[in-house]
Every structure is written in C-alpha cells, then in structure tokens.
Amino acid sequence: MPPLEAVDTDQTSDRISSPFEILEPAEQTVPVVFASPHSGRDYTPGFLTESRLDAVTLRRSEDAFVDEIFAAAPGAGAPLLRAHFPRAYVDPNREAFELDPSMFEDPLPDYVTTSSARISAGLGTVARVVTSGEEIYGGKLRFEDARRRIESCHIPYHRALEALVDSTRRRFGVCLLVDCHSMPSVGGPMDSDPGRQRVDMVLGDRHGSSCAGLVTEAAERALHALGYQVTRNVPYAGGYTTRHYGTPGDGRHAIQIEINRALYMNEDKVTRGNGFGELSARMGRLIEDLLGAARQLAAAA
Numbered sequence: 502m503p504p505l506e507a508v509d510t511d512q513t514s515d516r517i518s519s520p521f522e523i524l525e526p527a528e529q530t531v532p533v534v535f536a537s538p539h540s541g542r543d544y545t546p547g548f549l550t551e552s553r554l555d556a557v558t559l560r561r562s563e564d565a566f567v568d569e570i571f572a573a574a575p576g577a578g579a580p581l582l583r584a585h586f587p588r589a590y591v592d593p594n595r596e597a598f599e600l601d602p603s604m605f606e607d608p609l610p611d612y613v614t615t616s617s618a619r620i621s622a623g624l625g626t627v628a629r630v631v632t633s634g635e636e637i638y639g640g641k642l643r644f645e646d647a648r649r650r651i652e653s654c655h656i657p658y659h660r661a662l663e664a665l666v667d668s669t670r671r672r673f674g675v676c677l678l679v680d681c682h683s684m685p686s687v688g689g690p691m692d693s694d695p696g697r698q699r700v701d702m703v704l705g706d707r708h709g710s711s712c713a714g715l716v717t718e719a720a721e722r723a724l725h726a727l728g729y730q731v732t733r734n735v736p737y738a739g740g741y742t743t744r745h746y747g748t749p750g751d752g753r754h755a756i757q758i759e760i761n762r763a764l765y766m767n768e769d770k771v772t773r774g775n776g777f778g779e780l781s782a783r784m785g786r787l788i789e790d791l792l793g794a795a796r797q798l799a800a801a802a
Contacts (some may be wrong), residue, residue, distance in 0.1 A: 514619040517543050517586045520654040523659055530578035532673035533795045534573050536664045537681045538593040539564035541584040548590055553639040560771040562589045562631045571681050573785040577792060582662055586654040593658045594740040595626040604629050606641035614627045622691045624751055634690040670752050674802035677795040678755040686763035693736045701729035705739035705757035711747025712754035716794045723790035727783045
C-alpha cells in the first residue's frame with residue numbers, strides 16, 4: 502500500500518467514527534438544503550486492508566472537494582450536509598440495501614435488493630468496482646460487514662438529511678434539496694457514455710419530475726451566464742437521493758448538480774487544480790440564484 506497522506510485513516514477499527522457533518526448557518530434564512538454525499542475521505546484501516554487497490558485509485562471514485570466547492574452555502578443561510586465516509590465504502594446515493602450477491606460468501610436476506618442497473622454495473626450500496634471499472638476486493642465479503650457499514654453510515658446520513666429537509670419544509674412551506682456531485686471528464690467503462698468527453702455541468706431533475714421547472718431553469722440560466730456548457734439529465738438524471746426527496750407535490754424539490762472534475766482538479770492524482778478557486782467563487786454565484794428560485798417556490802406555496 503502506498504503512502505496515505507491524502508487520506509484520513511484516523512480510525513481505530515473498521516467503523517467510521519463520525520459518518521457526516523452538518524455545516525449550519527448562523528440562522529437558516531432560506532428554504533434550501535445542500536448535500537455532498539460523495540466527497541468523504543475517511544478510509545478505515547480495515548477497508549484499506551480488504552481492498553486490492555491503492556489509496557489513490559480508491560479516491561478516484563470520490564467527488565473530491567465538492568463539499569469545499571459549495572462551502573459558501575451556510576454563509577448564505579442554508580445548511581450543508583457532508584458525508585465523511587467514502588463512496589467506495591458505502592454509497593448513500595443508493596437504496597440502503599442494494600447489493601450484488603456475487604460479492605458475498607453468504608446468502609443475502611430477502612429484504613435486500615439484488616437486481617438493478619446499478620448493481621449490474623458493480624455500483625451498489627457497497628460497490629464492487631471503482632469508477633475505472635477495477636475490482637475493489639480480492640475476495641468475498643460477509644453480509645454482516647455490509648450491514649455494519651450501512652447501519653453506521655448510510656442510515657444515519659439519511660436520517661440527518663430527512664430531518665433537514667422536513668424541518669425546512671415545516672418552517673418555510675417548501676424545501677429545495679441541492680445534491681452536489683462531480684463527474685469524471687470522460688465517461689468511464691461503467692457509464693452510458695464510455696470514452697466520451699463531457700460537458701462542464703449536468704443538471705439532474707429526473708426528467709422534470711423531482712423539482713419545479715423554475716429551479717432547473719434558474720440553475721441552467723445561471724451556469725450559462727457563467728460561461729459553462731450545460732446539459733440536463735444526460736448522462737446523469739439523479740440517483741436515489743433525487744428520486745427519494747424530490748416530491749414536488751408535497752413541497753419537497755430536489756436537483757442534482759454534476760461538475761466536470763477537469764474544471765477544478767487533477768483527476769489522476771486527486772488533488773486540487775488551478776481552477777479550484779475560480780470554480781468555487783462561481784458556484785457561490787450559482788448558490789445565490791438557487792436561493793432565489795427557492796424563495797419563489799416558498800412565495801407560491
């Protein structure tokens with residue numbers, strides 16, 4: 502295993518001691534919640550030992566530094582929830598128990614979802630592969646290992662997110678959840694666009710079903726004004742989080758934002774690039790436009 506200077510391994514067991522953090526504003530003044538589910542980098546020693554991959558290869562599955570890119574949210578009056586656990590360990594943008602049975606040495610309980618497009622791609626709640634398609638593990642896992650990860654990370658994360666969304670909706674009448682992600686600059690072997698260069702930003706609203714149109718339109722307009730190429734829903738329309746929390750009929754709106762990693766980082770080394778500061782400043786302007794759209798939703802409600 503190579504040096505792990507870029508990875509936080511301050512864990513005494515194979516458990517993540519603090520699965521998430523909520524960066525709270527001094528006062529929440531807007532009906533918006535931001536979340537960064539894939540920027541965590543707390544790798545337990547047990548997980549690193551189980552994996553056949555080096556630490557940097559594992560980290561390429563992270564949406565690295567996305568929590569920092571949206572760090573202006575609390576100062577603008579909106580909470581930011583960020584996961585500490587890495588996506589390769591547990592993916593909170595999946596159902597709680599969405600698992601590939603071929604990864605396990607023992608049978609899975611009946612309540613586990615064992616068949617989906619995500620599982621077939623190796624990207625269930627506990628992933629079989631990293632973004633590049635390389636296998637994470639050299640052997641079989643036990644279901645108990647996966648259950649422990651899910652119950653200590655995935656479930657607490659979503660309890661916290663559900664509480665933020667529901668308290669915001671009660672206070673303001675509506676809630677807009679902005680799920681913040683990044684994507685490789687070129688489609689990978691497990692993606693629907695392998696080998697293709699990607700645009701700067703992708704907005705996912707589940708093809709118009711997870712949030713009011715004015716939210717997606719405001720985000721698209723703001724990003725175009727900042728000079729970015731933007732598409733909607735291709736190749737990412739939104740995952741479990743957007744689908745689960747995006748129910749506009751009861752005042753819960755959700756949009757997913759995917760940022761091309763080439764804009765702000767060295768994708769091979771997983772380090773911040775020269776564009777990091779400029780992108781972060783520009784995302785501060787996007788945040789303001791999203792807050793404006795959410796205020797319109799609240800006024801209409």
